[in-house]
Amino acid sequence: MATFQLSLTSPEKLLFEEQVDQVDLPGAEGDLGVLAGHAPIVALLRPGLVTASSGAERETFVVLGGIAEFSNEKLTILAEFASHIAEFDVAELQARIAEMEEGLAGMPVSEELDRAVARLDHFKSIEASLAAATAF
CATH class of the missing domain: 2.60.15.10 (F0F1 ATP synthase delta/epsilon subunit, N-terminal)
Structure with a gap:
């Protein structure tokens, strides 16, 4: 190849x-x-x-x-x-996700909220992928 x-x-x-x-x-x-x-x-x-x-x-x-x-x-x-x-700090990622979730609670409905939710979803996707990768 x-x-x-x-x-x-x-x-x-x-x-x-x-x-x-x-x-x-x-x-x-x-x-x-x-x-x-x-x-x-x-x-x-x-x-x-x-x-x-x-x-x-x-x-x-x-x-x-x-x-x-x-x-x-x-x-x-x-x-x-x-x-x-192998060197990525999963605990730091989880703490960042928790911060992001807290920050969403007070945000008014807006494009900024949409972007914040999308970014949170990407971070949660990384967390799920890392959990699946380390499950083996």
Whole structure:
């Protein structure tokens, strides 16, 4: 299978830079997969999991938003926050979810409330995915 270069960077450091077969991304408009030969694309990322596959090996990262660009057989992900799934602090995520839920209680009906509920849903989705991944 053809490969391409993946570079995943957070503000703190370069987390991953290797040749991969496929990358699955949590796009703001829906999940998407990137393979070698993909058309050039720039996509906003929502909070979720990024999975990079190379043969039978898979690396999974938690991202809390960012941007991804694929061109010239290179996928560059600039994440607002990113962590390898094994190093991610689930307790901190749960505390953040609880804060978000409390914050929603007093918000008036508005577009801001809609965005806050959507963000909370993304965080809960990460929590559910992490629980499923660690159940094995």
